[in-house]
Amino acid sequence: MAISRVFLTPLIVACALFMENMDSTVIATSLPMMARDMGESPIALKLAMTSYLVSLAVFIPVSGWMADRFGARTVFRSAIGVFMLGSILCGMSDTLAQFVAARFLQGVGGAMMVPVGRLVILRTTTKAELVRALSYLTIPALLGPVIGPPLGGFITTYFHWRWIFFINVPISILGIYLATRYIENLRSDDTVPLDWIGFLLSAIGCSTLMFGLASAGRHLVAGDVSLICVAVGTVSLLAYVWHAFRTPHPLINLRLLQIPTLRMNVFGGSLFRIGVGALPFLLPLLFQLGFGLTPFQSGLLTCASAAGAIFVKTMTTTVLKKFGFRSVLIYNTLLGALSMAAFGVLKADSPHVFIILMLLLGGCVRSMQFTSLNAIAYAEIDQRQMSQATSLTSVAQQLAIGLGVTVGGFALQVSNQVQGHATIVSADFWPAFLLIALVALASLPFALKLQPDAGAELSGRRAG
Known part of the structure; x- marks a missing residue:
């Protein structure tokens, strides 16, 4: 008996969303243990949380363009693969610098994974079935924050915090397999040119500004480096604002x-x-x-x-x-x-x-x-x-x-x-x-x- 695509496609995307939501909630519970193992102040671990969120902010705006340009299935599978690689590197990290870099890589995958998956649902589901399809998608978004903290705490207390990230590997492999088999490689023929200048300005601005603010207090880098990052980020974002009002297809439309x-x-x-x-x-x-x-x-x-x-x-x-x-x-x-x-x-x-x-x-x-x-x-x-x-x-x-x-x-x-x-x-x-x-x-x-x-x-x- 064939499984309805109205049920299956949202379920595949929902699994990716569940994995992302779980990962972002379990880490908060485990921060003190991670800080102890890395020989850092627990406050310094805020860099790991902000690096992931900044990565999402930088790459979410280009996710739709990439899906239209290279195909939704291609980007969705690649995003799961990047998220899995980032998870493995997080679990193997021994220093704050390694962990922050791995979390940023995870964010790249997360930024592409869920928006592209949601796009697949919108483009493959009739309006009559859309509400039902999207309702499947909301379940993991609700359950992740409920299950995540106690699960992360249980793993950290009775096993080791590294397993928080390693459990993403089998889920990711299953997701890649299901996406390959059941998700169409949708793409658009009338994709507007990507605003590369806007992407670079916003990426540099968001990343350096947030890194400079989060590293204040001599976490990871010296204080003067943090100030330079804040200055570079501020100038880049101001340059993006100037650019966005002068290009026909800005990456982020401030108008x-x-x-x-x-x-x-x-x-x-x-x-x-x-x-x-x-x-x-x-x-x-x-x-x-x-x-x-x-x-x-x-x-x-x-x-x-x-x-x-x-x-x-x-x-x-x-x-x-x-x-x-x-x-x-x-x-x-x-x-x-x-x-x-x-x-x-x-x-x-x-x-x-x-x-x-x-x-x-x-x-x-x-x-x-x-x-x-x-x-x-x-x-x-x-x-x-x-x-x-x-x-x-x-x-x-x-x-x-x-x-x-x-x-x-x-x-x-x-x-x-x-x-x-x-x-x-x-x-x-x-x-x-x-x-x-x-x-x-x-x-x-x-x-x-x-x-x-x-x-x-x-x-x-x-x-x-």
Whole structure:
């Protein structure tokens, strides 16, 4: 009996998405153990998280062009192969430099893997079957953050953190086989020329700026090298802005920022994501270094946020229809910032039930915010601009999350030094949580500027 392609193609892509989501969530739980084995400060491991996110930001915009140019199956299989190679190198890394480079390579594969896979689904599925096909794709996106932290903690506690990356090898081999057999090698005959100048400027700008910021504090390179990287990155990104408004087919179309709802997503949403992006880095460190929990215990706690996110997704449509995007984004921003600052009051003797409840409620709030932000980005985007808008929002999202890790790590390091502690202790964390809460709160003015009926067509809410 033949398996329906409507089921099989999304399932293959979903496996790749599950692998990527698992990998990005399990590593956070294992950071303290990795740092110990590499002889580094746990704060220095923020470079490993930011390098992966920067790699995604750099290569996601060219993934669609590569699929059109070389064929979706070819790029998808190659992306899985690159991700697998990066995973092997991560598992073999003995130094921070090796690990950061391997994570960047992993990001190259991840940047091509999921967007191209999603493109295959959109181009091979009829509109009548599209919702069902995409629903298969959302399952691993929801389960990865739930399973990832406890699984990573279990492997790290009872085996070794290197196996976190080695388990990607059999999954990748299976994915390559299934893609070869069942995914069509779709390509486009009217591909626009790739904006190579824009790609180089954005790649150099994002990579050097984020590396310079993340390595501040003399992690991996000297302080003056970090400053040079920040300067080079800033100049490159400014050059990209100048270039983007003077080329007909820019890699990332900044002209779309004239659209109010998209501008809210990129600027306001990025500020909120900076705050949220720091949490997967700070919370495992708090639980393990501050409270003395094992990686497994830490993972069991942090997965509560993802459970809350899954729960609230069933209510998002109803809430948006009743209250509208503007009201939801305003009050959710306040609640989200409050939930981040609240982590600063936790102590080693805080009841685990109380911690889980905080994580669960915080996950609900942040999930509602992300769903609202992601939806309103397309409220005023027509079909021709959809691909460009997706590239712009994807890059902004990855950079914001990476910047969140950097900001959180820097705040923790400064707090530790100012308080004069020889090692990281629980008292070092509250200033970091307060800072990221304030950054997230800074997104409030962008929500306030939205029109009362913003996104009404998407939410189904009638004005008045």
